[in-house]
Amino acid sequence: MAQETRIGTVTHYFGKVGVAAIELASGGLALGDTIRVKGHTTDFTMTVDSMQIDRVEVPGADRGQAVGIRVPEPARVGDEVYKVAG
Numbered sequence: 001m002a003q004e005t006r007i008g009t010v011t012h013y014f015g016k017v018g019v020a021a022i023e024l025a026s027g028g029l030a031l032g033d034t035i036r037v038k039g040h041t042t043d044f045t046m047t048v049d050s051m052q053i054d055r056v057e058v059p060g061a062d063r064g065q066a067v068g069i070r071v072p073e074p075a076r077v078g079d080e081v082y083k084v085a086g
Contacts, residue, residue, distance in 0.1 A: 004036055004082035010075045011066065019052075019068045020075040027083060029067065030060035037071065039079035046072055 005027060012021040020037070022029075029035070029048060036045045050070040051058055061067045 002084045002086045004084050006080055007035075007063075007083045008081045010037065010039075010077055010079040010081060012077060013071075013075045014068075015074065018070055018072075018074075020071045020079075021066060021068050022081050023066050024061055024063050026063055028060060028062045029069075029083065034084040035069075036082045036084055037075050037079050038082065039076050042074070042076055042079045044071075044073055045084060 007027040007029060008022045008024040010020050011023045031048055031051060033048050034045060035048060048069055052068045053061060053065060
C-alpha cells in the first residue's frame with residue numbers, strides 16, 4: 001500500500017487555467033512526483049507534470065515555498081496535499 005506524507009495545503013485555485021497554488025509546509029515537491037489532493041469534497045491523485053513559482057517553470061520546490069501546479073480537477077482552498085510514495 002502506498003504511503004502518504006502531508007506536504008502542504010491548497011491556498012488558491014485558478015479555475016480558468018486549472019492551477020492550484022500550494023504552500024509547501026513540510027517536504028519538497030518535484031516534477032514526476034505523485035500527489036494526492038484531499039478535502040471535504042476533493043479527492044484525487046495525480047502526477048506532477050507542470051510546476052511554477054512566480055509564473056516561471058521550475059523542476060522542484062522546497063518546504064516553505066509556494067508553487068502552482070496544473071491539476072486535472074478543481075481543488076479547494078484548505079485541501080490537504082500529500083506526497084504518495086510506493
